[in-house]
Amino acid sequence: MPDDDIFLPRAATPAAARPAPSWAKKAPPKSKAAVRPAKTTWRKAFAPRNPHDHAHKIAGNVMDTWYQSHGGSSIDVPLGTVAALALLRQPPNTGTGLADWILGRQPHELPQLFKEIYLGHWIKRPDLIDRAVRLHDWAWNPAPDPHQLRAVQAVTHRALNQGLLDLTGHDDPYMRAETDVLSPLLTGLRHKSDKKWRGEYHTPPGVSDLLARMLVDKDFAQPDMAIREPAVGSGTMLRSVAQRLRDLGLNSHDYLWYGNDIDALAAACAAVNTIIWDLGPRAYIGCADSLALEDGGYAKTLTEAKDSFEQRDRYMDTASTIAADRRAFRLLDELTSKEPASA
Secondary structure (H helix, E strand, O other), X not given: OOHHHHOOOOOOOOOOOOOOOOOOOOOOOOOHHHOOOOOOOHHHHOOOOOHHHHHHHHHHHHHHHHHHOOOOOOOHXXXXXXXXXHOOOOOHHHOOHHHHHHHOXXXXXXXXXXXXXXXXXXXXXXXXXXXXXXXXXXXXXXXXXXXXXHHHHHHHHHHHHOOHHHHHOOOOHHHHOOOOOOHHHHHHHOOHHHHHHHOOOOOOHHHHHHHHHHHOOOOOOOXXXXXXXXXXXXXXXXXXXXXXXXXXXXXXXXXXXXXXXXXXXXXXXXXXXXXXXXXOOOEEEEEOOOOOOOOOOHHHHHHHHHHHHHHHHHHHHHHHHHHHHHHHHHHHHHHHHOOOOOO
């Protein structure tokens, strides 16, 4: 069945509340000058209207680029590259300045950029960034392989030029959650035998959207309800439920979200997606065997999240102390370096 047949457009919302999604059909322009607005780039003009098709196109191009560039066998690197870029924000009304700036970076500059992106989100959600460590620990390599960095640069160029930020760069989380950009990339990068051994089969987004529409309504979705997914994968089902809640005029922040997956890389993708989709401050992703633990691993997930927040607070306190000491030493140096006043 073609993707267009299973993609379910969202319920209409007032224009003042939310901009029209990229896949929405528009009336033909009345003049030739209106065919392409000034801020529309070729990236967006040639992107598929269906966001799920767009995500698959990006994944296919990234995979081709990574292997053609001989980036290596570690799929964490291209996956982490796309995940970092997807955490950036470039609202449509700001043009393409951010993407253009990144496209101008040299290969050796990209690891530092990705570290800063992940650290920026670590300040707010250390638990999720710690869970996503498989996606970004390679960027801390003190002696990176120059050839691999060139492959990372090629992936960065291909993802941005295929319109990644048109899917994930919006300020509105509703727009960012129209599709899952990491799921097709994760499943595509993994070898077929590896997926079979793991028993890893991601639910198609059209199917998860349909299930969410069938199961979730205002009578069912009460505030503070816990929404659990014991085999979360990259979080596709959580995305569909969050979008359904938004369609009903509800706020995803009013709910508790728990997702576990036995695969650390899938859980890492779900952690990044939790930030991209803005599921809320009470959304937790764990890596555990839900069938082997009595509570599905949720107590373990909450404990690990608590530990991440406590560690962040310790680091921040230490950093504040160091910064204060440095300011004091600079002030003391200024005072002692001044010439004594003449009589």
